[in-house]
Amino acid sequence: MQSISFKSTEGPTAIPSWQVGDLTLHRVDEIPLPPATGNWLLPDATPQVVARHDWLRPDFADHEGVLRLASHSFAFSAGGLRVVVDTGIGNGKTRANPAWHDLRTDYLQRLTAAGFPPDAVDLVILTHLHTDHVGWNTHRAADGTWAPTFPNARYLTSHAEREFWAGYAMDEARAQMFRDSVQPVEEAGLLDLVHLPDEGLEVAPGLRLLPTPGHTPGHLAVRLDSRGASALITGDCVHHPVQLPEPGITSCADIDPAQAGTTRRALLAALVGTGTLVLGTHFPPPTAGQVSGDADGGYRLVPVHPNPPAAGAD
Numbered sequence: 001m002q003s004i005s006f007k008s009t010e011g012p013t014a015i016p017s018w019q020v021g022d023l024t025l026h027r028v029d030e031i032p033l034p035p036a037t038g039n040w041l042l043p044d045a046t047p048q049v050v051a052r053h054d055w056l057r058p059d060f061a062d063h064e065g066v067l068r069l070a071s072h073s074f075a076f077s078a079g080g081l082r083v084v085v086d087t088g089i090g091n092g093k094t095r096a097n098p099a100w101h102d103l104r105t106d107y108l109q110r111l112t113a114a115g116f117p118p119d120a121v122d123l124v125i126l127t128h129l130h131t132d133h134v135g136w137n138t139h140r141a142a143d144g145t146w147a148p149t150f151p152n153a154r155y156l157t158s159h160a161e162r163e164f165w166a167g168y169a170m171d172e173a174r175a176q177m178f179r180d181s182v183q184p185v186e187e188a189g190l191l192d193l194v195h196l197p198d199e200g201l202e203v204a205p206g207l208r209l210l211p212t213p214g215h216t217p218g219h220l221a222v223r224l225d226s227r228g229a230s231a232l233i234t235g236d237c238v239h240h241p242v243q244l245p246e247p248g249i250t251s252c253a254d255i256d257p258a259q260a261g262t263t264r265r266a267l268l269a270a271l272v273g274t275g276t277l278v279l280g281t282h283f284p285p286p287t288a289g290q291v292s293g294d295a296d297g298g299y300r301l302v303p304v305h306p307n308p309p310a311a312g313a314d
Contacts, residue, residue, distance in 0.1 A: 041251055123154055238280055
């Protein structure tokens with residue numbers, strides 16, 4: 001398969017990272033999402049709701065109560081595997097959302113600077129098959145076709161997730177996304193579908209996939225454990241920290257909003273006070289934190305800032 005080359009248009013790229021036991025988790029930025037995204041995605045997270053939780057400002061919302069969101073991946077090495085979790089929106093893709101259409105970002109440069117050049121990635125975990133989580137599954141090859149970006153990796157998602165979309169009446173925008181970002185991976189024989197029991201599935205030492213349905217039927221979260229420390233990558237079972245004190249706020253993109261709320265409440269109850277590092281797939285910087293109980297009986301995210309950014313890999 002063709003390897004990918006690209007030019008650096010900027011200087012060395014700073015990659016935020018967190019240490020979890022012996023593991024280093026890198027945040028690989030794609031783009032910050034436009035301010036209008038929060039109002040569209042989480043319409044019940046109004047400025048009045050945000051104002052009830054002062055700790056959300058200024059990191060997670062601006063002073064007018066507008067939510068901040070971002071698109072990024074996480075990359076780490078675990079069990080001898082170089083792993084990428086979710087692949088963002090992608091470059092050069094035809095998308096109905098103007099903010100996602102025909103992007104030209106330096107995502108691959110950032111991924112490589114983190115120590116994960118595409119040819120060296122062993123495993124790509126897809127929390128679910130939505131447009132902004134699968135885009136860099138593929139890139140435009142020299143012959144104009146969409147080819148897997150990570151030719152030596154296995155791509156992994158839940159069986160329930162792929163089965164659901166196989167029977168779903170897609171509009172043209174979603175069908176286009178599957179044509180350019182999912183089907184080429186399937187046709188290359190690189191997509192693995194796993195059945196997730198309630199307790200989750202360990203796919204490598206210290207790397208476990210947890211079923212977190214609701215946003216989509218087969219949605220999964222990613223748990224990491226090393227030397228008594230743990231981390232959890234949310235995917236879209238938690239879109240934004242406002243959903244910690246307000247877990248009933250659902251997304252306009254939730255397939256089953258009631259199930260999404262139930263999943264979120266159960267997950268937060270399991271995380272509170274444990275010291276687990278929670279990393280949100282759409283959380284803006286500082287992106288990570290620990291779940292703490294709030295005075296009103298709810299939850300809040302206590303930010304954990306990344307290590308001082310440094311160019312290069314582990």
